Amino acid sequence: MASADPPFGSVAILGLGLIGGSLARDLAARGVRVLVWDRDPAAVDLAVGQRIAEPLSDDAPEIVVLAVPVMAACELLDELRDELHGARLVTDVGSTKGSIVALAEKVGIGDRFVGSHPIAGDHRSGWAASRAGLFAGARVFLSPAPSATEEAVGLAERLWRMVDARPEMLDAEEHDRRLAWSSHLPQLMASALGGALADAGVDRAELGPGGRDVTRLAGSSPEMWADIGIDNAGHLAPALAAAEARLRELRLALEAGDGARLRQLLAEARDWQGSS
Amino acid sequence: MASADPPFGSVAILGLGLIGGSLARDLAARGVRVLVWDRDPAAVDLAVGQRIAEPLSDDAPEIVVLAVPVMAACELLDELRDELHGARLVTDVGSTKGSIVALAEKVGIGDRFVGSHPIAGDHRSGWAASRAGLFAGARVFLSPAPSATEEAVGLAERLWRMVDARPEMLDAEEHDRRLAWSSHLPQLMASALGGALADAGVDRAELGPGGRDVTRLAGSSPEMWADIGIDNAGHLAPALAAAEARLRELRLALEAGDGARLRQLLAEARDWQGSS
Incomplete structure (x- = not known):
């Protein structure tokens, strides 16, 4: 499905596992410019070779998705804190929300941080398991940082709706x-x-x-x-x-x-x- | 699939749940005369109405299958002990084998008793859940009573092979x-x-x-x-x-x-x- 007018300038996806890879596929199919990074360069090569994404460069992406496991996401957030100030939305895809939301607030990017937890996927993992349509009809819990702006929350909702998921607001602790x-x-x-x-x-x-x-x-x-x-x-x-x-x-x-x-x-x- | 020469004169199935009902369907489709009983007469009416089986009568069936839950099967076996002497094979379909095998021996029909446990079915139950082909490729454990004859064991193996199951001998205790x-x-x-x-x-x-x-x-x-x-x-x-x-x-x-x-x-x- 091609879109004449992609609603986001670009989305950076850090981590090309089941969730990150599937999100990259769906966004690319909807005309969004997708920039990707993975600790395994071979995964990036695959995504680029299939014309799904470009390698992450110095361009400042509008949205950054930390699509790595919970602890790695916290480490990345800490490491990239300065660069993330250029984004309008920073989110993740982890199964817990309390610690990453607290960390985002602590490192000063709470205004643009809205945690995401898509209820999709299964016991398989990795780029090889990623597929188009993974999020269709799936619930995605959104847990904004306490100081997150309405703009950031709205962007997170649009991001997940674009891949046919159903975003639902849920406080991180709950x-x-x-x-x-x-x-x-x-x-x-x-x-x-x-x-x-x-x-x-x-x-x-x-x-x-x-x-x-x-x-x-x-x-x-x-x-x-x-x-x-x-x-x-x-x-x-x-x-x-x-x-x-x-x-x-x-x-x-x-x-x-x-x-x-x-x-x-x-x-x-x-x-x-x-x-x- | 019709057979010109059905290998069994008749098979009585007592209990028309998921397992008994599915067995009735498969045997009937292979030309075997199937006689059925269920504590719920409506289930018998359904099987008869669909031309799968006849109601159990005074005819002595060659094979009797107790297709009711474990404890009910033991009760039936005890109750019918005299009538079961006319059968060449008596079997059941329960998930435990120790007590029913011991009971068959005790009531004097060990020579013709071979317990069966088909590894098929799911959380659904009842005639409405029964279906043709349920046993295709499924393992069926066969636990003969200690005094079971080779003829009885051979009949049990033929019965399950006829519905495309894979019989496997397994001592009741094991x-x-x-x-x-x-x-x-x-x-x-x-x-x-x-x-x-x-x-x-x-x-x-x-x-x-x-x-x-x-x-x-x-x-x-x-x-x-x-x-x-x-x-x-x-x-x-x-x-x-x-x-x-x-x-x-x-x-x-x-x-x-x-x-x-x-x-x-x-x-x-x-x-x-x-x-x-």
């Missing part, structure tokens, strides 16, 4: 609390199960379709998720404790041979599952 | 031990997570695609899974304890802010996931 339960906890449950099966010597090929569903996320990047977990430990550790307590209740019902209690626990989860 | 890990534990992990999210007031609509994968099994039948759990508690309770221990290790790493340890735990699960 974002991190909610995502601990809805995203980070499911990830760690899948990893806990994968680890337990590994210890027991059960091969993944022994699982049926249901077991494969439950463990699919265990294939996610350990580096990325360790970052997210440590960054959101304050909200995530209590969520893990709640899941441990539920498992223990199931086990106690089993050990007591208490079928009625077991049915009740399973029905609570089934009712939740069927509630939406 | 079956229950392995399935506790590969099937029953993933089910309870999904239910534990669903229960924890229900307690925390997190709506299912808040989950991304990964979280929906992890919790999908929570929608399974509480009645069916409580039966399976109680019947297999001896193997399943230790598996649950192992998963609890893994969750606790993840939580301790988070609470200590130990990113290296967290990465290691996640990498163990990821390596397992990628190993096959």
Whole structure:
């Protein structure tokens, strides 16, 4: 889809993984000038070779997207703080928002910082997994820094709407609390199960379709998720404790041979599952 | 696919849920005479109305398939013990094999009893979810009673091969031990997570695609899974304890802010996931 009048002068995307790569593809297809950087020059070569983007140069981009894992995004933000003053919007794509929003404020670019968290992607990663249309219909949480201007917020909304995502404003702290339960906890449950099966010597090929569903996320990047977990430990550790307590209740019902209690626990989860 | 010479005189299927209904469809399509019973007469009417089967009558079927949940299958087996002497093969489709195999031996039909466990289906259940081709390529564990004849085992293998499944012999005790890990534990992990999210007031609509994968099994039948759990508690309770221990290790790493340890735990699960 070509646009006669691209709404942004240029967008710099730092990091060409699943999210950054897919965003580059979608923006380029809509006529936006996309400038890219990645710590792996081969990824930049691929994006340039496919005529999706140009290598990042001295041009000051209007929008800068930090599309690297949470901790790396904080490091980049700190490192580039002076250069980022030239941008109208600086955003990221990480799964936690509290620390990067606080850092943006601290380094003096809070006025133009609006954190983003697109709920898209899966356990695959890297440029090879990126694709057009990844964000179509996906929710994107937007967490502005406290001093972010309306202009910066408006630009962030337009950026994500342009790739057919659905932006939703969410305070950074509340974002991190909610995502601990809805995203980070499911990830760690899948990893806990994968680890337990590994210890027991059960091969993944022994699982049926249901077991494969439950463990699919265990294939996610350990580096990325360790970052997210440590960054959101304050909200995530209590969520893990709640899941441990539920498992223990199931086990106690089993050990007591208490079928009625077991049915009740399973029905609570089934009712939740069927509630939406 | 019609067959000029159906290899079985008739197959009685007791229970027209996802598994029984799908088996009825596949056998009928291959020219086998299928006789059906269900505690819900409406399910029988549907199968008869669609010309898939006849209602169970006084005719002695060559093969009897108990296609009801584990505990109900044991009750049926006990109740019908005298009538089942007329069959050349009696089998079931339950997720545990130890107790039903022991019961078959006890009530004197061990010579013709070969337990079956098809690894097929999902969280949906009932006749409405049944479909042709459900067993194509699926593994079916066969656990013969200790005194089962070679003829009975051969018939069980032919029955499942006819619907394109892949029968595999597996001792009942070893079956229950392995399935506790590969099937029953993933089910309870999904239910534990669903229960924890229900307690925390997190709506299912808040989950991304990964979280929906992890919790999908929570929608399974509480009645069916409580039966399976109680019947297999001896193997399943230790598996649950192992998963609890893994969750606790993840939580301790988070609470200590130990990113290296967290990465290691996640990498163990990821390596397992990628190993096959």
